[in-house]
Amino acid sequence: MNETLKVLIVEDNPVNARLVGRIIETAGDLTYFHAETFAQATEILNRESIDVVLLDLHLPDSDGLETLTRMRAQNRQLAIVVLSGLADEEVAVQAVKSGAQDYIFKDQLAAHSILRSLRYAVERNRIEEALRASEERYALATRGVADGVWDWNLESNELFLSDRWKAMIGYEPHEVRSHLDTWLERIHPDDRGNFRRALDERMQGGDSNCMIEYRLLHRDGQYRWMMCRGATRCDERGMVTRIAGSQTDITDLRLNDLLTGLPNRQLFYNRLSHAITLHNVDRLKGFAVLWLNIDRFSAVNESLGIAAGDRILIKIAERLRQVVWVSDTVARIGGDEFLLLLEDVHAPEELSSFYHQMQDILESPVSVEGREFLIKFSVGAAFAEKDTTVPELMQDVRTAMLRAKELGGNRLEFFQREMTQRAHRHIELETLLRKGLERDELQLFYQPKLCLQTNRIVGFEALLRWFQPEQGLIPPDRFIPLAEQTDLIQPVGEWVVSTAFDQIRRWRLDGLEIPVAINISARQFKVSDVHRLVKQYLEKTGIPANLVEVEFTESVALSDLDKTVQALTALRELGVTIAIDDFGTGYSSLTYLRKLPVDVVKIDRDFMRDIPDDENNAAIVSASLAMCHRLGLRIVAEGVETAAQMRFLQNERCDYAQGYFIARPLPADLALQFLREYDGKLQASRVS
Incomplete structure (x- = not known):
C-alpha cells in the first residue's frame, strides 16, 4: 500500500492509546490521531479524512454497540476495528456483524496483529464498498427500466425478483416472497402449463433463450398480459445452473387498439362477459351495448388517404372517452367501428338521452388537413337479457346497427326480436328484386324541376320505383340500398339509364325537348363504366347530350378524387350536364367544388326543412347559394314543400326548385300531362 493511511485511535485509556500509537509510528505508511471521548472523535472526523478507526466501545460519553452505531452514522465509508477486552468477545463478534471490519483484544496488542488488522480492515472496507456500489447500481438499473428482472439459481433454488417485477403486479418489494411457487401460483390457470413447460425445456438444456406470453394476476384481481424473456447459464459440464431474464407488461398491446389506445375486441368481450355474469346473479346490474359505425367513412379513406382517416379515428376515440363514465368501456374493434358498454343503464329512455348527448359531441366538425368533416354514425343498441351470451348479444347489437344503416344512417336503432326476422326478409327481398x-316490375317516375326566375318547368328528375305484384309499391329506400349491397346495382343502374334515355327519345318524337336528370349511385359509379354506358345510349338513341343530366352524390367525388375528376371530365366532354346531389350531407366543403367539373349543385332536402323558420338552415342555404353562384354553378333546391320556402328561395336567387309543393314524382304519361x-296555366295567367 503506497498511500499513507490516517488512523483514529478512540480510547479513553491513555496507556493503551500510547502503546498503539508507538506501534503505528513504527510503520512508515501510517499516521494517527487520538481521541478519548466520542465527542472528540467526532471533531477529528469532521476535520480530517480518516481511513480507519481503532474504536473502544466503552467511552465516557458512549457505551457498547451504540458507540459503533453512532460511529457508522458519522461516516458509513469508514473502516472500523473494535478494541475489546477478552471478557467482551461476544460483543466484539456482534460488532463485526453490525458493520465493523475486524476486532482485536486489548490484552494482545502486538505490533504485527495491530498493523495487520488495520490494513485488513481498510482493504475489506474497500471491497465491501465496491460490492455495495455495484449492488446499488444494479438496483438502480432495475428500477430505472420498465421491465421486471428475475434470476433463478437452480443450484440453490433461490429466485431473485426485482422491485420493478413486483411493482408490475401492484406490490411493494417486501410484500412478495421471491419464490418460484409464488410466481407460478399467480399465473393464469390456462397459461401455467405452457409457462412450466418452457422452464422445464430450458432446465433440460433446450434452446438457451426463451420467450413466452402469459397472464399474471395483479393485486387488483385483474390479469395482466406479460412477455417473459429468459436465457440460461451452464457450468463446465453443460448443466444449466441459472435461468435469468426480464418481464414486460404487454397488456396494452394485447388488449388495446394500437391506433387509438382504446380497448380492443378481446378486452371488450372480457368485460362484457363479466357484465353478463353480474347481471345473471343480480338483475339490478343492468347494462347496454352500443355498436357505432361511421357513415360513409370509406369515402374519406379513399379520398384523403388512410393516414388522414386514422387521424379522424383518433379524434373520435378521444371524444368517445369524454362521453362515458369511468366504469363504462369504449372499444375500437377495427376499421370504423366502435363498441360501448354502458353500466347501470336499464331503459331505452336513458339510452336515448345518452345517444343525443353523444351526438352533440361526436358530430361537431373534425378538422384534418385544413378541411372540416361532419362525422355521422349508424348506432345499434341492445340491453342485457337473462342468460344471454357474448356472441348472442353481439349479434343482436350488430343487427340493430345494420338496421340503422338501412334506414339511411345517422340514427340509433334498438334491437328488437323482429329484426332477426327482418334479416330473413332482407334475403327474400333480394330474391324478389332479381x-x-x-319481369319488368321496375318503373321510372319523373319529378318536375321548376325555374324560379321564369316559373317554367325546365326538366325532370328520373326516380326509380318498384311495383311488386304481391306487395305493391316498395319504397326506394328499401330496395336501392339492397341493390347497392349486392351485385344487383349494375343491372338495375343500367336499366335506369336505358329507360330514361328511351323516355327522352319518346318525348322528342312528340316534339318535346325535355331534359332529364339520371341518378348514378356511388356503388354503380365504382363498378360500372358510366362514361361508356352514357355514350352508348347517346349513340343508340340519337338524342342531344344537353337533354341528359348525370347526378352523383358527394361520396362518389370523395371515393377517389383523381379518378372522379377524370370520369366526370370525360362525361362532360360528351356534352351532358353534371350535377352533384345531396350536397352538404357528406364530408366535403363548398370550396371543394372548385376541383370537380360540375355544372349543377342540388341542396339536400334536409336543409330545406323548417325554412325559413329555422335560422341555422336558412343561413346554410344562403351561404351555399352565394358560394355556388360565385363558382359559376347553378343550384337546385330539393324538398320544397311550402310557399314560404319558395319565396325564401326566390329572394335568395336560387335557380331551380323541386318538391311536393310543385309536384310529386309522376309516371311518364302523367308527367307529360x-x-x-x-x-297552359302559365300562358293563361300571362294573357290575363
Missing part, C-alpha cells in the same frame, strides 16, 4: 328485374297543364 325476379322483378327480369302535368307539363302541358302547367304551361
